[in-house]
Amino acid sequence: MTTRTNSLKTTMQTSKNYEVRDPQSSIETQTLAINVGPQHPSTHGVFRMNVVLDGEVVTSLKPVMGYLHRNHEQIAENMSYAASMPYTDRLDYFNSMTNNFGWALTVEKLAAIDVPERVEYVRVIMAELTRLVNHVSAIGFLLNDLGAFFTPVLYAFREREKILDIFEEVSGSRMMCNYFRFGGLRRDVTPAVLEKIRGIVNKFPAFLDEFETLLTKNEILCMRCQNVGILPRDLAVNASITGPLLRASGVNYDIRKVDGYSVYNRFEFKVPLGPKGDVYDRYYVRILEMRESLKILDQALKGIPAGEIMAKKMLPFVKSPRNFKPPVGEAYGRVEGPKGELGFYVVSDGTAQPWRYHVRAPSFINLTILEDMCRGQKLADAIVILGSIDIVLGEVDR
Amino acid sequence: MEFMDQIFVNLKSTVLTLAGGFLPPWAVILLCAAISLGVIAVIGPVTMMYLTLIERKVLARMQNRIGPNRTGPWGLLQPLADGIKMLTKEDIVPKNADRIVHLVAPILIVIPALLVFAVIPFGKNMIPADLSVGVLYFLSISSTTTIAIFSASWASRNKYSLLGGMRAVAQMISYEIPMVLSVVPILLVTQSLSTGAIVRAQGAYGGWGWFVFTPWGFAAFITFFLCAVAECNRSPFDLPEAESEIVAGFHTEYSGMKFALFYMAEFMNAFTLSALAATLFLGGWQGPWLPSWAWFFIKTYALIFIMLWFRGTLPRFRVDQMMNLAWKFLLPLSLINILVAGFWHFANPPLAIGGSIAMLWASGWIFTRLNRDYTPEKRTYLFGE
Amino acid sequence: MFFGSGVIKGMLVTLKAFAASYFRGPDKGGIFTVQYPEQRLAEKENFRNFPFLVYDKTPDNLRCVACDICAKECPPKCITIVREFDKDNKPLKRPAVFSIDHTVCMNCGICEEACPFDAIFMDHNFEIASTDRQGDLLLQKEALLKSNDYFNKIRPTDASAIDAKRAEAEAKKKAAEQAAAAKAAAAAAAPKLAAAAADKPAVPTEPPKTV
Numbered sequence: 001m002t003t004r005t006n007s008l009k010t011t012m013q014t015s016k017n018y019e020v021r022d023p024q025s026s027i028e029t030q031t032l033a034i035n036v037g038p039q040h041p042s043t044h045g046v047f048r049m050n051v052v053l054d055g056e057v058v059t060s061l062k063p064v065m066g067y068l069h070r071n072h073e074q075i076a077e078n079m080s081y082a083a084s085m086p087y088t089d090r091l092d093y094f095n096s097m098t099n100n101f102g103w104a105l106t107v108e109k110l111a112a113i114d115v116p117e118r119v120e121y122v123r124v125i126m127a128e129l130t131r132l133v134n135h136v137s138a139i140g141f142l143l144n145d146l147g148a149f150f151t152p153v154l155y156a157f158r159e160r161e162k163i164l165d166i167f168e169e170v171s172g173s174r175m176m177c178n179y180f181r182f183g184g185l186r187r188d189v190t191p192a193v194l195e196k197i198r199g200i201v202n203k204f205p206a207f208l209d210e211f212e213t214l215l216t217k218n219e220i221l222c223m224r225c226q227n228v229g230i231l232p233r234d235l236a237v238n239a240s241i242t243g244p245l246l247r248a249s250g251v252n253y254d255i256r257k258v259d260g261y262s263v264y265n266r267f268e269f270k271v272p273l274g275p276k277g278d279v280y281d282r283y284y285v286r287i288l289e290m291r292e293s294l295k296i297l298d299q300a301l302k303g304i305p306a307g308e309i310m311a312k313k314m315l316p317f318v319k320s321p322r323n324f325k326p327p328v329g330e331a332y333g334r335v336e337g338p339k340g341e342l343g344f345y346v347v348s349d350g351t352a353q354p355w356r357y358h359v360r361a362p363s364f365i366n367l368t369i370l371e372d373m374c375r376g377q378k379l380a381d382a383i384v385i386l387g388s389i390d391i392v393l394g395e396v397d398r
Numbered sequence: 399m400e401f402m403d404q405i406f407v408n409l410k411s412t413v414l415t416l417a418g419g420f421l422p423p424w425a426v427i428l429l430c431a432a433i434s435l436g437v438i439a440v441i442g443p444v445t446m447m448y449l450t451l452i453e454r455k456v457l458a459r460m461q462n463r464i465g466p467n468r469t470g471p472w473g474l475l476q477p478l479a480d481g482i483k484m485l486t487k488e489d490i491v492p493k494n495a496d497r498i499v500h501l502v503a504p505i506l507i508v509i510p511a512l513l514v515f516a517v518i519p520f521g522k523n524m525i526p527a528d529l530s531v532g533v534l535y536f537l538s539i540s541s542t543t544t545i546a547i548f549s550a551s552w553a554s555r556n557k558y559s560l561l562g563g564m565r566a567v568a569q570m571i572s573y574e575i576p577m578v579l580s581v582v583p584i585l586l587v588t589q590s591l592s593t594g595a596i597v598r599a600q601g602a603y604g605g606w607g608w609f610v611f612t613p614w615g616f617a618a619f620i621t622f623f624l625c626a627v628a629e630c631n632r633s634p635f636d637l638p639e640a641e642s643e644i645v646a647g648f649h650t651e652y653s654g655m656k657f658a659l660f661y662m663a664e665f666m667n668a669f670t671l672s673a674l675a676a677t678l679f680l681g682g683w684q685g686p687w688l689p690s691w692a693w694f695f696i697k698t699y700a701l702i703f704i705m706l707w708f709r710g711t712l713p714r715f716r717v718d719q720m721m722n723l724a725w726k727f728l729l730p731l732s733l734i735n736i737l738v739a740g741f742w743h744f745a746n747p748p749l750a751i752g753g754s755i756a757m758l759w760a761s762g763w764i765f766t767r768l769n770r771d772y773t774p775e776k777r778t779y780l781f782g783e
Numbered sequence: 784m785f786f787g788s789g790v791i792k793g794m795l796v797t798l799k800a801f802a803a804s805y806f807r808g809p810d811k812g813g814i815f816t817v818q819y820p821e822q823r824l825a826e827k828e829n830f831r832n833f834p835f836l837v838y839d840k841t842p843d844n845l846r847c848v849a850c851d852i853c854a855k856e857c858p859p860k861c862i863t864i865v866r867e868f869d870k871d872n873k874p875l876k877r878p879a880v881f882s883i884d885h886t887v888c889m890n891c892g893i894c895e896e897a898c899p900f901d902a903i904f905m906d907h908n909f910e911i912a913s914t915d916r917q918g919d920l921l922l923q924k925e926a927l928l929k930s931n932d933y934f935n936k937i938r939p940t941d942a943s944a945i946d947a948k949r950a951e952a953e954a955k956k957k958a959a960e961q962a963a964a965a966k967a968a969a970a971a972a973a974p975k976l977a978a979a980a981a982d983k984p985a986v987p988t989e990p991p992k993t994v
Contacts, residue, residue, distance in 0.1 A: 034557045042642040056561070056717055083858040086891035145642050147714025149633060151797060154461040158815050165827075172831035172905065178891045186896070187829070214796040217789030220634055220713050222774035252782030270781035281777070288779060319899055322856055379561070380643045380716050459804040460797040463816050711797040712790060766786045773786055 031059060038067050042145045042383050045393030049370075049382070056378045061371045065364070068397035076357040081107055082182065082321030084357070088344075089176040091359065092395040094137065097130040097167070098337045100180035105261060106333030106344040111326035113183040113314060118307040120263045122189050123180065125197060125300050127335070128293040129167070132204065133160045134338035135244075135286040135293075136211075138390040142283060143215065145387035146224050152215060159207050162200055169193050182324065183311030194301060201297045208290060216284065225280035229373040229385035232277060239369045243340025243362050245389060248285045249277035255336035266303070267296045279388040325352050339363050339390055359398060363391040403689040407523045434526040438515045446665040447477035452699075453665075453706050460710035487654035495651065496553040503550035504652065504659035510539045510546075511666040517593050518673045521683045521691030525594050532593035533585065536674055537578055540629065540667065544570045547638065547648050550660070554651035562647025565717055566638035569628055572721055573635075576728035577625035580618040583739030584609060584678050593674075597682030608681035613754040614739040617762075619679040621732050623701065626675055628720070630667035633709035637717055672701035719772060727765050734761045828938050831892045831905035833885055834862075836927045837934050845928060846902035849878040853894035853903055861887035862894065881924040885911060901945045907937045 037048035046067035052060045072091065076084040088103045089096035101123055108115060115123075137160055140153030164174040170189050171179035179186050215221055231241070236249040246253055254271045256264040272288035274281030310318060317324040328350045334343040340362025347356035366389050374382040401408075410433055418426050451466065451473060458465030466473035491500055517532035519525040529535050544567055551563020585591060587609070588599040600607045609615030628635035639647035649660045676682060676697035683690035685697075715723065738754045745753060766773060800812060807813035817824055834853075838845040854862040867879035894903050906929070913919035935942040 032557055032561075034561075041645060053561075079858055080856075083856065083893065086858055086889055086893065089891075090889075143713055147633065147636070147640055147642055148712060149457060149709050151457075151461050151710050154463065155800075158462060161815070168830055169827045170829070172827075172829040172892060173890060176890065178893075186892075210796055214711070214793045217774065218713070218793045219774055219787060219789050220715060222789070223719050223772050224713060224716055226775050247782075250780075254782070257783070270783065273780045273782050275777055275779065281779075284777070284779060288781075319897060320852070320856075321893070321897065378716055378718070380637075380640065380714075383643050456801070459814075460801045462800055462804060462812070462814050464814055464818070467818075707794060707797065707801075710801075711794045762785075774789070 029054075036383075037064075043386065044141065044391055047386075047391070047393055047396065049386070051379065051382065053379055056380070058374050058377055058379060058382050061374045061382060063367055063370050065367070065393075066397050068393045070398065072398040073357050073359060077354055080322045080352050081324055081326065081354060082317070084354075085180065086176065086178040088359075089178055090394055091361065091398065092337065092339060092342075092363065092392045093175055094134050094392055095130045095338050096175055096177040097126040097179060098335055098342060100177060101127050101262075102333055102335040102337065102342045102344050104180040104182055105335060106331050106346055107182045107326065109333050110329060110331035110346055110348055111182070111313075111324075113311050115183055115262075115311055116308045117263075117305050118188075119184050119309055119311075121300050121304040122185055122309075124262055124264065124267075125189075125297060125304070126167075126170075126177075126179065128297045128300070129163050129197070129200075131293045131338045132290055133163050134390075135290050136160060138338075139211075139215070139283060139286055142279075142384070142387040142390075143221075145383050146221065152211070155207075155211060155214070159204065166193060166197055166200070169196075181310065181314070181318070181321075183314030185309045188309045194304065197297070198301050201294055201301065204294055205291070208287065212287060216287070221283075222280065224381075224384060225283060225388075226278060227276070228279045228377060228381050229388060230276060230278045231369060231373055235369065235372060236277065239365075239372075241340070241366050241369055243337070243366065244282055244285050244289060245340065245366050247271060247289075248274035248281035250274055255334055255341055259334065261333075261335065263300075264296075267299045269293075269295050279384055282388040282390075322352055325350060330356075334360070337362055339392070339395070340366055359395075361395045361398060363389075363393075363395040364398075367391055367396055403522060403691075405689075406521070406691065438512065438526060442512050442515060442666050443662060445669050446662045447481065449665040449669065449702065450480065450661070451476050452702070453709070456703065456706045457710045460707070481658070484655050484658040489654040489656065490651070492555055492651050494555045496555070499549045499553035500651075501656075503546050503553060504656040504663075506549070507543055507546035507663040508659050508666075510542045511663040511670065513539050514670045514674075515666075518670060519593050519597050519677060519682050520694055521689065524683070524691060528592055528594040531591045533581060533591045533596070533674075533678070536593070536670075537574070537581070540670070541570070541574055543663065543667065546663075550652070551648035554648070556651050558644040558646070559648050559650045561644045562638045562640075562650070565640075565644075566631065566648055568717070569631075569635065569637060569720060569724075572724040573625040573628040573728075576621055576724060576732045577629065579729065579732035580621035580625065580735065581678060582732075582736050583614050583618050586736070586739055587743065593677050593682075597677055597684060600681040600684050605681065605684040605686050608679065608684070610679040610681075612742060613751065613758055614735050614742055615679055617731065617735045617738070617758050619675065621728050621735070622679065623675050623704070624728065625724075626671035627705055627708060628724070630664055630671055632664070632668060632705050634712040634714050635720060636709075636714060637720060640714055642714075668702060668705055669698065672705065673698045675701055722769065722772060726769050730765055731758075731761060734758070826907055826937070828940060830907055831895070832890055832909050833888055833906055833911070833922075834883060834894050834903050834927070835906045835929045836881065836903055836924070837901070837931050838928050839931050842925075842928050842930075845877065846900050847878055847881065848876040848900055848902070849881075850900070852897050852899065856893050856897040857888075858891060858893060859887050859889055861885075861889075878924060881927060883922050883927060885920040885922060886916065901949065904934055904938070904941075 032053040034051050034053060035048060036051050037043040038046040043049065048064040048067070050062040050064060051058055070090075072087060076087060085100060085103060088099040091099050104123075107113075136156040137153070140156030143152035144150060167177050167179075168174045170193055171177040171186060231245065231249050233249045233251060236246050237251060241249070242253070242255075250273050252271055252273055255261070256269075257271060269292045272285050272292065274285050314324075326348045328348055330345070330347040332343055332345045334341050336342075341360065342362055343360030345356070345358040345360070346354045349355040370386060370389065373385050377385065410430075413433065414426055414430055417429050421429065454476075455465040455473070466476040469475040469479045491497060514536050516527045517525065517529055517536050519528075547566045547570070548563045551559040551566070584596060588596050590596060590599070600609060610619045631638050637643075637647075639649065644650070649657055652660060673694070676694065680697045680701075681693075682697075683694040685693035688696070734757065738757050741757070742750045742754050803812040804814050809815040836845055836847055849864050849866040851864050854860070854864050861884045863880060863882045863884075864878050865880035867875045867877050869875055890905070892905050895905050911919070931942070931946070935946070
């Protein structure tokens with residue numbers, strides 16, 4: 001326990017919603033410093049928050065990251081471009097397809113590889129399925145943080161399971177897909193699988209409706225989430241927050257629209273924006289995004305052409321990925337991952353290994369804003385705010 | 399029918415008659431008490447053990463799972479396996495803990511949970527001790543749980559425990575008040591504090607004169623049940639042991655059998671509070687066709703099912719919202735309800751029904767409006783292109 | 784709507800699930816879990832787990848030629864290959880040591896993709912839990928060897944395509960040999976050259992599928 005210091009007092013007075021105690025009170029109280037994590041049930045992994053509490057109110061919160069650091073970037077700099085692909089699966093292990101997408105996009109940009117049409121469509125389908133998986137389980141885990149005893153998360157996992165079956169069927173693995181290749185895909189998608197995806201896309205709205213009946217209008221959820229952890233628009237932009245977090249704060253920024261990478265500019269979809277930027281908006285923006293993803297999936301499934309699954313330029317490297325040497329140069333490729341802007345920066349010196357490789361991990365950058373959102377809120381809110389950011393520690397710590 | 403209804407009563411009197419043949423009278427009285435005690439001492443823990451299984455099964459079914467099914471048929475031996483596991487686990491006491499209080503607290507918490515079984519009317523003539531102050535006894539004994547919880551949290555010397563203990567004290571004391579006040583209308587109407595008399599007062603219309611069917615009874619039942627859920631720290635009021643926030647709250651530092659005792663107390667409280675709610679509002683053992691004890695257990699388990707259902711559906715309140723609910727909504731509502739009960743008693747039937755429903759509805763609406771900060775906002779979501 | 788109606792609606796959803804768990808099938812909101820050791824989901828053909836080595840007919844006849852390509856492509860470097868030498872210290876086209884460390888392998892499937900000799904493939908066997916790290920998780924050549932029939936059983940589509948490809952390659956090789964032999968024969972007996980060449984190579988009946 002630490003006694004309260006002057007600096008803390010000033011931070012408390014500057015923050016909104018903070019119930020400052022009666023300065024005339026003769027009761028001497030102390031603040032309580034607690035370590036939330038790294039072995040805490042709801043820090044989504046090995047993440048630690050040094051929280052100073054005044055009663056139940058958070059006066060300061062310092063995120064401590066790095067418990068899961070695995071040297072991802074250095075490892076990638078010491079192996080061939082293609083060999084990094086399975087490592088990107090392990091960044092954000094909920095969304096390996098999108099991670100693959102980002103890395104493939106970056107190297108294709110670096111080496112100026114044209115990707116066949118069918119590949120683009122399959123990639124979009126896989127990325128949007130990943131978004132469904134991620135958002136639905138993010139909401140489930142958010143509810144777990146709110147104290148619902150696993151029911152929403154298990155409903156979410158029931159649907160996630162069906163999509164993971166698709167991933168297993170096309171790529172061979174449920175989570176560590178390693179499915180994309182530079183200029184193509186590991187293997188083609190069979191018509192039977194496309195039919196299954198169509199089945200999922202048709203049934204998913206019914207599930208979402210049920211999920212919303214369970215959650216959206218629930219008074220306890222509204223009480224817990226509305227006006228909690230407000231992230232102001234300006235702060236969100238300044239802190240380079242991306243993804244649903246940014247859009248919940250009302251900023252119309254979606255890389256699928258801004259860059260129009262792959263074939264996203266061919267699809268009709270909208271970008272849901274939140275009016276307030278609190279936890280509830282983050283929850284609801286994710287629901288709306290899933291509905292938009294379903295629209296994209298519907299169009300992509302209708303428009304998917306037949307054709308090659310590997311670019312001509314990359315055919316020689318299918319059997320010997322080690323020999324792939326992109327030209328000297330640098331490239332930054334980014335995709336709209338379910339958690340935000342997932343960027344890969346790569347510098348090539350003409351050898352088979354990248355000279356510099358960097359990942360702009362959305363979870364990591366979104367996490368930096370945690371203290372600003374939590375200060376002045378209750379401890380229970382801090383947990384919920386962390387849940388609403390939707391982090392995966394594999395990506396935060398890399 | 400009558401035979402089935404009184405089977406346990408007759409069994410006990412047969413035993414006592416047989417024993418009376420060769421035992422002195424004072425020993426028969428002792429034996430009579432011992433039988434009741436023995437039955438309670440068995441029913442309490444067994445109820446708790448099987449409530450854990452029922453809870454896991456019901457929650458699993460709500461979550462599209464099967465639940466425990468490996469130990470015995472339908473997992474019926476699961477509680478035994480859990481018990482053995484708990485008993486054989488290492489008992490860890492933190493280095494800086496207050497060892498004596500740390501040891502005493504779990505024992506202290508089980509005692510009131512067992513004591514309150516004494517005034518529960520399990521069936522017709524099946525009340526272990528028909529005290530004339532039964533309800534008061536129940537409420538006062540069960541409120542001592544707070545002390546045990548707080549001593550457990552303080553003795554653990556753990557910050558999470560402390561937070562949980564503080565929450566527990568605040569919550570249990572706050573919810574005690576609307577809970578007691580919601581019982582008052584019943585006491586006014588029945589003019590008795592005895593649980594047996596309260597059940598007998600609900601015997602009208604062939605066993606259907608339950609107080610829950612009156613407007614004030616319904617409002618009091620809702621209030622009482624919500625407070626009961628809060629009293630035994632169950633979801634959505636499980637803040638003292640909120641696992642997503644403060645790890646396990648007041649029993650963070652407990653392991654093995656000590657932890658099991660906390661668990662036991664929680665489930666026995668859930669059972670006894672449901673039983674009391676059934677007694678006070680749902681007519682206790684009153685009901686047609688079935689034996690009285692069957693009715694009692696059906697009603698109690700229905701209420702327990704609702705508690706589990708809450709747990710399977712609802713997220714947790716935040717600490718300030720929970721206090722608001724108690725002080726700004728349930729407390730005034732229960733006060734109004736006392737007034738409504740008096741009105742019901744003295745007014746003529748048509749006016750009584752209409753008037754009390756109108757009064758409750760209006761006050762409920764007013765309290766909701768006054769607590770507008772806590773009602774959901776309407777939001778519109780724009781779409782960017 | 785009144786305060787609390789959202790909660791009640793939500794509770795009806797869970798009650799529906801509770802009821803459905805008794806009366807509905809897994810695809811209609813009932814229980815969707817699988818009682819694993821007794822019940823199993825159908826294995827997906829493309830499912831990949833740890834790699835294994837394929838042999839044709841007898842275990843001596845393994846396809847691996849110890850070229851070391853998979854070991855080099857392997858991202859976590861879990862494959863160790865040592866080439867076998869004969870008595871005269873001449874390198875043979877087979878590995879003396881081929882070990883895969885399952886504790887390191889990350890099931891990416893790159894070895895399978897890179898192998899030019901169709902010798903290493905991803906297995907379906909996922910029940911490999913063990914307490915013996917050296918014995919059961921650091922797999923040596925003998926433990927890794929599995930027959931082509933097994934490969935055909937677990938992944939029929941891929942296996943038949945590869946078999947067809949290999950049969951074609953074999954046939955081409957044979958044809959080349961025969962052609963060479965015929966040429967030699969022709970060189971030996973120059974006058975009667977035309978008729979011998981009519982011996983056509985065996986053309987595979989089925990065209991190779993793309994994988």
